[in-house]
Amino acid sequence: MNDGSGMPVKTEERLRKPRADAIRNRERVLEAAKAVFSAGGVEASLEAVARRAGVGIGTLYRHFPTREALFEAVYRREVEQLSDLAARLQSEAAPVEALRLWLRANVEFVATKKGMAAALAIATSGTSELTIFSFARLTKAVGGLLARAVAAGDVRADVSAEDLLRTLVGMCLLHDQPGWQAGVVRMLDVLIDGLRVSAPTRRKK
Amino acid sequence: MNDGSGMPVKTEERLRKPRADAIRNRERVLEAAKAVFSAGGVEASLEAVARRAGVGIGTLYRHFPTREALFEAVYRREVEQLSDLAARLQSEAAPVEALRLWLRANVEFVATKKGMAAALAIATSGTSELTIFSFARLTKAVGGLLARAVAAGDVRADVSAEDLLRTLVGMCLLHDQPGWQAGVVRMLDVLIDGLRVSAPTRRKK
Amino acid sequence: MNDGSGMPVKTEERLRKPRADAIRNRERVLEAAKAVFSAGGVEASLEAVARRAGVGIGTLYRHFPTREALFEAVYRREVEQLSDLAARLQSEAAPVEALRLWLRANVEFVATKKGMAAALAIATSGTSELTIFSFARLTKAVGGLLARAVAAGDVRADVSAEDLLRTLVGMCLLHDQPGWQAGVVRMLDVLIDGLRVSAPTRRKK
Amino acid sequence: MNDGSGMPVKTEERLRKPRADAIRNRERVLEAAKAVFSAGGVEASLEAVARRAGVGIGTLYRHFPTREALFEAVYRREVEQLSDLAARLQSEAAPVEALRLWLRANVEFVATKKGMAAALAIATSGTSELTIFSFARLTKAVGGLLARAVAAGDVRADVSAEDLLRTLVGMCLLHDQPGWQAGVVRMLDVLIDGLRVSAPTRRKK
DNA sequence: AATGAATGAGGGTTCATTCAT
DNA sequence: TATGAATGAACCCTCATTCAT
Structure with a gap:
């Protein structure tokens, strides 16, 4: 899989040419998929994605042989962003605040990218090998923040x-009601209050 | 044909036509719908419902001319049971405990009748007039319990x-993971702790 | 089939009772069918007919075991009216005028009962045994008028x-255009002028 | 991939993609539609058309996204042929004869391509914008011939x-009876006789 | 590699017709 | 007899997926 050396070892002349446009197309499809899944929900047709990406449906299939694969690829980066954010918050905020901020960041994600809710739901309940990875990653992210807060005695x-x-994730799934976002943020605060070991400092809005 | 009493009973208010099979079929479709909506989500195919109920698709349509009508019929009884339970708990348990018990009852419902999750989701996010009614009813149920606890200063x-x-509802939506039920009950306790005005009595498991 | 006498001859006690409502229902269905076929075209659903007649679909089928049978029954009386009219015109109008009037009467029929167009079309092109009878009857009607005019040397x-x-019939089939009726009447006059043996008296409107 | 000349031809106006099968399929669908609409009337099922064409229903829909579009494609060429013929006859035959020949050509069309009857019927009674265009075209065709004959005083x-x-068109609609064609031609002659201003030359068969 | 044509399964829905009550 | 419930075939249409170019 990895050449490992800087010198050409294989006779596979395929390595040179086909990069530029293939990569661009892959990127375009990902962008289009994000947009389409966001707007039209998870059920959006792949033809719509291809159309929006400006490529043929066949090209889409070349890059992502199954719907699952495309979905996975689309939200993997989102999951990574959330994971990275957790790592950053570990060192940039007090334990409980870090937890709170991360939870809220999730809500933000869902609010701006409706598809995320489905993505997260799949990540947390899906059975495919791909989603297991994402679930593990997110669990690790929140687990780290949680453990730190527990260790701090908070x-x-x-x-x-x-x-x-x-x-x-469940709280974010019902994102079609008006005012859901504020409601979820409020309930997250309640939840955090419930998590606190003692004297839950009632936060003021 | 004969009411068994020996005397002709012609009063038209007598069942104009018995329809043993019609009632049985209606019931079967409802059962099937509950199961199928549970397994396949709200988008499940009506053909699948009919197939599972062991009736023709036409029969399903006769009883429930629209998908909405079927939903409505499926979850109306569940919603009513939960609503009634709330009323009973109002007078049978202390405010916070009543709230806790009602919330847990919901979890039970979802655990035993998977269809309930979809039903509740529809009730909370649907836009049809029918679901609005159900949403209002459930809101009123939990609202009553909540108001009582607030009034008690708890x-x-x-x-x-x-x-x-x-x-x-969100918490119950992801009910496919192993151990989800215990997890949700735990989080409900956390939530209630967060809701308490003071000295959250840490309940022991 | 016919008792023939005024005294009960057969032990078939069925002869007494079931008349009144059965006949009434048959009549109602016929009326409803005429209305529905007129309004909704020939493709109208039989359920719609039954509903309009205020009877069950089963009852409709008892009286008219096939769609064809119903259709036949509906337009048979119309065909008979046209046939009778031809007989009357034979003795009440001059040969060519009788022909003209009868042709126009057909147009009137179609104008007031849209279903008639389809009925006539079926009568002239249908292959069922029933329609053959109607075709024969109408052919005889127009044939009589035509023969008389020929015999008169007109x-x-x-x-x-x-x-x-x-x-x-063909001329009447396209009855959806505005002004079709006047157009058809005009063309019938042209046709009759073409039919005349000599000096076609140009009729003034 | 290579134009065979040995030199790279990159001009984009070159057929970007040959689609031998696509063209063949489109043609097949058109043929099938003509046949099926003829036999089963305008309401014939599109599935029947696809079946007859030997293509999948999806292919039919790809080429003709709506039923209307298929109609349009089916009869447009026929209408054009008839229109062109009218133009030609204007200069190649005496006024009345030109009219007669064109009318007969229509009968021929219907006789050889049964689909034409439906096509003409649609053109004369359809309400869509497409059919209005066709109706206008045919009206113009016959109108030209008619006006010339009128101008000539014939x-x-x-x-x-x-x-x-x-x-x-009406005369041609009932083309299922034996001998319809001879009958229609005869009636067209009668009609033309009726149209003549004077001394209708009785044409011998 | 890219394209988009072809395919057909599958879902929704309607209705003619049969059959139990 | 009258009723209307049950049935399923047939339609329409969409889209995921495959394949020839």
């Missing part, structure tokens, strides 16, 4: 990362 | 019934 | 009743 | 092109 220890993640 | 006043209901 | 002899009937 | 002036066209 948060009770009997709640698992999985449960918290699942709750978060 | 629970903070800045959380709306809508938000609480939506959170509950 | 009309050429090389046009068959079938051709004339078919032409008439 | 034909009465009080018959409109629309009426004449509609009559012609």
Whole structure:
């Protein structure tokens, strides 16, 4: 899989040419898919994606042989962003605040990219090998924040990362009601208050 | 044909036509719909419902001329049961406990009748007039319990019934993971702790 | 089939009871069918007919076991009216005028009962045994008028009743254009002028 | 991939993609549609058309996204041929003869391509913008011939092109009876005799 | 590699017709 | 007899996926 050396070892002349446009097309499809899944929901047709990307449907299939593969590719980067954010918050905010901010960031994501809700739902309940990876990554992200808060003595220890993640995602699934975003943020605060070990500082809005 | 009494009973209010099979079929379709909506989500095919119910697709359409009508019929009874339970709990348990029990009852419902999750989701996010009614009814149920707890000074006043209901439903939506039920019950306790005005009594498992 | 006498001859007790409502229902269905076929075209659903008649679909089928049978029954009386009219015109108008009036009467029929066009079309092109009878009857009607005019020396002899009937019906089939009725009447006059043996008296409107 | 000349031809106006099969399929669908619409009327099922054409239903829809589009494609060429013929006859035959020949050509068309009857019927009674165009074209065709005959003093002036066209089409609609074609030709002659201003030359068969 | 034509399964829906009550 | 419930074939149409060019 990896050449490993800087010198051409194989006779595969394929390595040279076909890069530029192939990569551009792949990128275009990803962009289009994000937009289309956001706007039209997860059920959007792949033809619509291809059309928006300005490529043939066949090209889409070359890059992403199944619908799942495309979906995976689309939200993998989102998952990575959230994961990275968790790492950053670990060192940039107090334990409980870091947790709160990360949870809210998720809400933001769903608010701006409707497709994310489905993506997260799949990540948390899907059975495919691909989604398992994403679930693990997100669990690790929230688990790290949670563990730090527990270690600091701020948060009770009997709640698992999985449960918290699942709750978060569930809360975001019903994002079609007016005012859902404010409601979810409010409930996250309530939840965090419930998590606190003692004297839950009632935060003022 | 004969009412068994020996005397002709001609009063037209007598069942003009028995329809043993019609009733049975209607029931079967409802059962099937509950199961299928549970497994396949709200978008499940009506043909699948008919197939599972063991009736022709035409029969399904006769009883429920629109998809909406079927939904409505499926979840109306569940919604009513939950609504009735809330009324009963109002007078049979202490405010916070009543709230907790009702929330848990919802989880039970979803656990035993998978269809409920979809039903609740529809009730909380549907846009049809029918679902609006159901949403209102559930909101009223939880709102009553919430208001009582607030009035008793046990629970903070800045959380709306809508938000609480939506959170509950969201938490139940991902019910395919192993151990989801225990996790949700745990998170509900956390949530209630967060709702308490003071000294959250940490409940022991 | 016919009792023939005024005294009960058969032990078939069925002869007494079931008349009144059965006949009424048959009549109602016929009326409804005429209305529905007129309004909704020939493709109208039989359920719609039954609904309009206020009877069950089963009842409709009891009286008219096939769609064809119903259709036949509906337009048979219309055909009979046209046939009777031809007989009357034979003795009440001059040969050519009688022909003209009868042709126009057909147009009137179609104008007031849209279904008639289809009925006539079926009568002239249908292959079922039932329609053959109607075709024969109408052919005889127009044939009588035509023969009389030929015998009087007013009309050429090389046009068959079938051709004339078919032409008439065809002209009426396109009855959806605005002004079709006046147009058809005008063309019928032209046709009659063409039929005349000599000096076609140009009729003034 | 290579134009065979040995030199790269990059001009984009070159056929970007040959689609031998696509063209063949389109043609097949058109043929099938003509046949099926003829046999089963305008309401014939598109699935039947696809079946007869030997292509998948999806292919039919790709080429003709709506039923209307298929109609349009089917009869446009026929209408054009008839229109062109009218233009040619204007200069190649005496006024009345030109009219007669054109009317007969229509009969021929229907006789050889049964689909034409439906096509003409649609053209004369359809309400879509497409059919209006076709109706206008045919009206213009017959109108030109008619006007020339009127100008020559051969034909009465009080018959409109629309009426004449509609009559012609109606006459051809019932083309399932044996001997219909001879009958229609005969009636067309009668009609033309009726149209003549004076001394209708009785044509011998 | 890219394209887009072809395919057909599948979902929604209607209705003619049969059959149990 | 009258009723209307049940059935399923047939239509329409969409789209995921395959394949020839």
